Amino acid sequence: MIKVDKVSKYFGGVKAVDGVSFEVGEQENLILLGTSGCGKTTTLKMINRLIEPTKGSIYIHGKNIMEQQPEILRRGIGYVLQNNGLFPHYTVAQNIAVVPNLLKWDKQKTEKRTAELMEKLHLDASYLNIYPNELSGGQQQRIGLARALVSDPPVLLMDEPFGALDNVTRSKIHAEFKALDELKRKTIIMVTHDVQEAFELGDRICLMDKGKIVQSGTPAQLLFNPVNDFVKDFLKHQRLQLEFKAIKLIDLWELLPELNKEAKASSFEAGINLWEALESFKFNNGETINISKDQNQIKTVSFEQLMTAFYQYKNHQAHE
Amino acid sequence: MNEQQQTLWQFIQQQAGKLQEQTLQHIGLTFISLCIAVLVGLPLGILIVRKKQFAGVVLGIAGVLQTIPSIALLGFMIPLLGIGPKPAIVALLLYALLPIIRNTYTGILGVDAAVKEAAVAMGMSKWQILFKVELPLAMPVIFAGIRTATVINVGVATLASLIAAGGLGEFIFGGISLNNTNMILAGAIPSALLAVIFDLLLSMVQKVSFKKLKRVVYAFPVLLIVLCLFYIIPAKSEGRLTAGFTPEFMGRQDGDLGLRSKYGLKIHTIVISDAVMYKAAFEKHLDVISGYSTDGRLKAYDLVVLDDDKHIFPPYYAAPIVRDDALKKFPDLEPTLNLLSGKINDSVMTVLNYRTDYLHQSPERVAKDFLVANKLWRPERGGNDGIVRIGSKIFGEQYILANMYSMLIKGYTDHEVSTKTGLGGTKICFDALTNNQIDFYPEYTGTGLLAILQASPKTVNEVTVNRDSTYNYVQRQFESRYQIKWLKPIGFNNAYALMMRQQQARKLGIKTISNLKQFLDKK
Ligand SMILES: Nc1ncnc2c1ncn2[C@@H]1O[C@H](COP(=O)(O)OP(=O)(O)OP(=O)(O)O)[C@@H](O)[C@H]1O
Numbered sequence: 031m032i033k034v035d036k037v038s039k040y041f042g043g044v045k046a047v048d049g050v051s052f053e054v055g056e057q058e059n060l061i062l063l064g065t066s067g068c069g070k071t072t073t074l075k076m077i078n079r080l081i082e083p084t085k086g087s088i089y090i091h092g093k094n095i096m097e098q099q100p101e102i103l104r105r106g107i108g109y110v111l112q113n114n115g116l117f118p119h120y121t122v123a124q125n126i127a128v129v130p131n132l133l134k135w136d137k138q139k140t141e142k143r144t145a146e147l148m149e150k151l152h153l154d155a156s157y158l159n160i161y162p163n164e165l166s167g168g169q170q171q172r173i174g175l176a177r178a179l180v181s182d183p184p185v186l187l188m189d190e191p192f193g194a195l196d197n198v199t200r201s202k203i204h205a206e207f208k209a210l211d212e213l214k215r216k217t218i219i220m221v222t223h224d225v226q227e228a229f230e231l232g233d234r235i236c237l238m239d240k241g242k243i244v245q246s247g248t249p250a251q252l253l254f255n256p257v258n259d260f261v262k263d264f265l266k267h268q269r270l271q272l273e274f275k276a277i278k279l280i281d282l283w284e285l286l287p288e289l290n291k292e293a294k295a296s297s298f299e300a301g302i303n304l305w306e307a308l309e310s311f312k313f314n315n316g317e318t319i320n321i322s323k324d325q326n327q328i329k330t331v332s333f334e335q336l337m338t339a340f341y342q343y344k345n346h347q348a349h350e
Numbered sequence: 351m352n353e354q355q356q357t358l359w360q361f362i363q364q365q366a367g368k369l370q371e372q373t374l375q376h377i378g379l380t381f382i383s384l385c386i387a388v389l390v391g392l393p394l395g396i397l398i399v400r401k402k403q404f405a406g407v408v409l410g411i412a413g414v415l416q417t418i419p420s421i422a423l424l425g426f427m428i429p430l431l432g433i434g435p436k437p438a439i440v441a442l443l444l445y446a447l448l449p450i451i452r453n454t455y456t457g458i459l460g461v462d463a464a465v466k467e468a469a470v471a472m473g474m475s476k477w478q479i480l481f482k483v484e485l486p487l488a489m490p491v492i493f494a495g496i497r498t499a500t501v502i503n504v505g506v507a508t509l510a511s512l513i514a515a516g517g518l519g520e521f522i523f524g525g526i527s528l529n530n531t532n533m534i535l536a537g538a539i540p541s542a543l544l545a546v547i548f549d550l551l552l553s554m555v556q557k558v559s560f561k562k563l564k565r566v567v568y569a570f571p572v573l574l575i576v577l578c579l580f581y582i583i584p585a586k587s588e589g590r591l592t593a594g595f596t597p598e599f600m601g602r603q604d605g606d607l608g609l610r611s612k613y614g615l616k617i618h619t620i621v622i623s624d625a626v627m628y629k630a631a632f633e634k635h636l637d638v639i640s641g642y643s644t645d646g647r648l649k650a651y652d653l654v655v656l657d658d659d660k661h662i663f664p665p666y667y668a669a670p671i672v673r674d675d676a677l678k679k680f681p682d683l684e685p686t687l688n689l690l691s692g693k694i695n696d697s698v699m700t701v702l703n704y705r706t707d708y709l710h711q712s713p714e715r716v717a718k719d720f721l722v723a724n725k726l727w728r729p730e731r732g733g734n735d736g737i738v739r740i741g742s743k744i745f746g747e748q749y750i751l752a753n754m755y756s757m758l759i760k761g762y763t764d765h766e767v768s769t770k771t772g773l774g775g776t777k778i779c780f781d782a783l784t785n786n787q788i789d790f791y792p793e794y795t796g797t798g799l800l801a802i803l804q805a806s807p808k809t810v811n812e813v814t815v816n817r818d819s820t821y822n823y824v825q826r827q828f829e830s831r832y833q834i835k836w837l838k839p840i841g842f843n844n845a846y847a848l849m850m851r852q853q854q855a856r857k858l859g860i861k862t863i864s865n866l867k868q869f870l871d872k873k
């Protein structure tokens with residue numbers, strides 16, 4: 031879907047990005063992770079040609095982006111900025127309608143689509159006619175997301191989209207983000223320097239340092255098979271929490287007991303990670319939860335059973 | 351005493367028509383030039399945002415233009431564009447450019463980088479970004495620039511009257527030369543009010559929320575154009591003669607008022623400063639002007655004086671006028687100043703004026719040459735017995751006289767001298783004298799009679815039968831009213847005169863003012 035091939039960007043003598051290559055599959059969610067100044071933003075902006083690479087090439091759908099007119103290219107790529115970049119002189123509705131207007135949609139279509147997105151993003155329709163500065167940071171960020179999503183572009187680039195939010199708001203938005211069907215259909219590249227966020231939202235992670243990619247892989251690969259000490263050190267903070275986030279219930283499926291109580295507990299897909307499953311015990315009164323796999327297999331497990339399976343899994347990883 | 355002290359309100363009522371006309375002209379001048387300045391400055395500002403390598407040059411040039419004194423800028427315009435509204439508008443436009451260009455530039459550069467980036471990232475083209483994002487967001491800053499430019503223009507537009515472009519400056523400068531405070535205020539107060547009102551209105555525009563911005567952006571140009579229309583450009587009427595009179599001449603009995611009442615002269619007239627009047631006549635922008643009979647430019651520009659066959663320009667003496675207490679303080683001052691009395695007749699003065707005004711010799715040199723030739727010059731004594739302060743009005747003849755007096759005082763007494771030359775008009779000069787800012791300056795009996803004493807027409811008729819009766823009347827009145835003494839007349843007689851180009855006068859067969867009237871009536 032997106033292929034970045036030996037791309038470099040030099041600012042004078044500074045090698046902001048130095049020979050970076052990666053691929054992102056259809057509907058995959060790739061995270062560019064790294065410390066401040068390692069070249070994440072620069073890498074991201076080269077994909078919609080906000081920055082022209084010094085060397086290397088980038089393909090979207092197999093087409094070299096340098097061969098397309100930048101305006102046309104950009105209209106097909108959603109972009110969400112850290113401090114939202116909403117137009118202060120436009121109302122919320124006008125902000126969302128920017129790309130549709132560039133694409134010459136008719137008014138009704140734009141209005142319908144806007145209303146749909148507002149609902150999906152839990153934004154009240156009364157916000158449509160007010161100006162961004164009258165909204166909270168979290169609401170503004172959602173409007174920024176709506177603006178990027180409105181024309182349903184197949185690709186979405188996000189630069190620290192939740193960076194300016196407090197922790198509570200951020201985890202709430204994370205949950206919504208994962209639940210949003212719109213996003214499940216998209217190929218997303220997201221920049222963050224927050225490891226927890228990367229583990230929570232990413233299918234795969236590219237860990238960068240000094241303009242280069244140190245390791246790329248799934249959260250579990252980075253966590254359990256780090257290529258060097260840099261990766262290990264980068265992930266050592268709150269490691270247990272990261273492990274919970276890196277491991278999905280489906281990874282533990284074989285290690286969970288077979289017994290099936292059919293209790294009236296809440297149900298979850300096996301695709302969620304262990305962190306979410308454990309968190310759910312906080313909010314549910316029940317002793318157990320139901321986990322469903324492939325729609326027909328269901329297992330009912332308790333908190334202790336999940337933790338046991340987790341330790342077995344970790345042992346197993348360590349021996350591999 | 352003054353015949354009757356007119357109040358400001360009475361003056362305004364009496365001159366309401368003129369005041370309205372001048373105010374509208376003033377607004378028109380301000381906004382026509384502003385309109386053009388916006389049309390030029392806004393694109394230039396945008397250009398230098400796009401091509402930053404030009405920013406320094408463009409802002410530099412606009413900055414330098416702003417530092418040229420307004421009077422000088424108007425002066426530069428005359429050879430290029432003549433007199434009247436055209437040069438005035440161009441000069442105003444040049445003043446208005448800097449704030450508009452600069453604020454457009456900084457306004458656009460100041461737009462939040464994240465917002466600009468978002469616009470690019472969404473696929474807007476350069477122009478779309480300019481019109482939909484950069485300009486709307488820079489608008490408050492740009493309006494601030496337009497606001498500054500407006501206030502500058504309202505102020506500078508008062509000077510437009512000096513080159514015959516009308517506006518409230520006609521009252522202001524007329525009032526200064528006629529010693530008429532009401533007239534000055536009738537021009538100054540409305541022009542100050544205009545500045546305050548426009549500033550207020552634009553500051554309101556500047557603060558409107560984005561919601562209403564769109565409407566304002568459309569309404570603003572419309573309003574601007576409407577305001578421009580206030581200025582009905584006083585076109586030079588084809589085939590007819592145009593007169594250019596100084597503001598002072600316009601208000602004097604021995605001036606435009608007399609021309610109308612005694613001669614019944616009706617001529618298309620524009621108001622102009624005497625600094626540019628002669629040149630404008632020479633360059634055929636004007637046909638008839640109100641000059642001084644001893645002015646050197648008469649000779650320089652080949653002009654001819656029309657014979658005053660009905661005697662509305664009474665002959666006047668020039669003489670130094672001195673405060674009594676200065677005479678007491680410096681007992682040797684009076685004999686020293688009187689050294690010059692009777693020494694300079696009309697033709698001598700004209701030649702002296704010709705040398706400064708046309709040959710551009712320094713007044714100092716001309717003064718010294720004259721004193722040496724008349725064996726009056728003595729080297730400086732270098733004494734330090736108090737300082738005598740000399741004043742002079744703002745034209746060549748007065749500079750020459752001030753220099754002569756300065757040399758005489760230094761050579762014949764032990765006093766030091768300080769000169770305050772170039773005191774705008776009669777009012778400024780005379781106020782400086784009565785307020786003890788200067789000790790003496792050269793004045794003319796006619797000006798003393800009409801502008802300072804403001805004698806009634808009846809008195810004027812009685813005392814202007816000859817030079818000496820005028821002199822005696824003025825001397826008595828000044829002594830009793832102001833404790834100011836008229837010393838002995840210098841000799842020459844400087845009166846108003848109507849002048850035309852020699853060639854044109856000959857062609858039309860005009861020799862006297864009555865001839866001129868007949869010619870005008872025939873048309
Ligand atoms: N326009 C520019 N001109 C010069 N140097 C630049 C420019 N943009 C970025 N850099 C440099 O390139 C390097 C990478 O910058 P980049 O913005 O990609 O970092 P980042 O990983 O996004 O950091 P952060 O997490 O702080 O946003 C930095 O050293 C930065 O100083």
Ligand SMILES: [Mg+2]
Pocket residue numbers: 070071072
């Ligand atoms: Mg960054």
